[in-house]
Amino acid sequence: MASLKDLRNRIASVKATQKITKAMQMVAAAKLRRAQSAAENARPYAERMAQVLGNLAANLTPGADTPRLLSGTGQDRTHLLLVCTAERGLCGAFNSSIARLARDHARRLMAEGKTVKIICVGKKGNDILRRQFRDQIIEVVDLRGARQLGFEHAEAIAQNLLKRFESGEFDIATLFYSRFRSVILQIPTAQQIIPAEIAPAAEQTATDAIYDYEPGEAEILASLLPKNLTVQILRALLENAASEQGARMGAMDSATRNAGEMIKKQTQIYNRTRQAMITKELIEIISGAEAL
């Protein structure tokens, strides 16, 4: 049986751990608020963009001059998976659930005989996927240096993607991230970004009017599509950041609770052991006195 000193040490160590998890939970809560408002502030932009794009695409007659970002390359041989995860762990199932979704997707595509390429955004996704898809991962984007995720980061990734698309490195790109529904609910999501999925002209707004286009329709579309890509990626990154903090908050909350339970149990054992020793000593003294 563990000595009293051992028990005391054990309790002290669990207490220290509890303090750390508690602190991490509070940090995550503070960061969550910021990340959540960033994600919410970015939403109108993405929505407006999708709306305008939808209007534009609906008016456009499909033809040979349709931008390839919209119509695709006409093949689906090579798939690119853009897997966005966190840079840090200790956030519950956040990273692994995104990775699992990407892994299932990749396996299915490979079983169909398609070529799969993976770009990992964030270190953790790379750590998880590296074991199985060593040869498929073509790039890892590190965002650890970024204090505040911004437009520039998304733009850099989008430019990278566009360059690869234009040089014919892939036909279809899918984005993997975690959609932030609430603090306790984050949904791993796969979204096809190239060719762009256009929502069919969302609820015929009162804008049936014929637009004038300045410059031409095709030029606007051509400049809009890369921007749309950036926006979709930015949105994914921001949603991911909020989800990560939410997941970490939940994970740290339950870790703190578990530590509390463990302390209670250990303290009980400690008290019992202490009591047992006192009783034993008393018995020894009394029986010693009786023997006299």
Added chain:
Amino acid sequence: MATFQFDLVGPERVLYSGQVDAVQLPGSEGEMTVLPGHAPVLTTLKTGILVITEGPQHGKRVLVRGGFAEINATALTVIAERATPIEELTPEIIDRDIEAAELQYDATEDYDKRREIEGHIAQLRESKVTLSF
């Protein structure tokens, strides 16, 4: 005077939303002023200053860098790639942008791209002068 709904949306936040009298836009085909009842137009924007008139003697100026504007019967929506209200703008920010654009210019060999960046730099310089920095 009649007003119309104007929204200025940046990628990171909504910069302006409200009823306005007029908005002057740096359209890619030239400056244009939008008044209530404007015909529906969809236009791309170049770098320049967007002037919002909220009423007599009331206005706001915002430096936008790329994006596009959608004008329909009831509202004007500007989706700006980057937008900075004049109050938050300092000469250093513009200088940094110019510098970044110049680096980009040096890095590319493509003629069309160079022309584009050249225009961008010129517009940034022009904005700087307009703001009398």
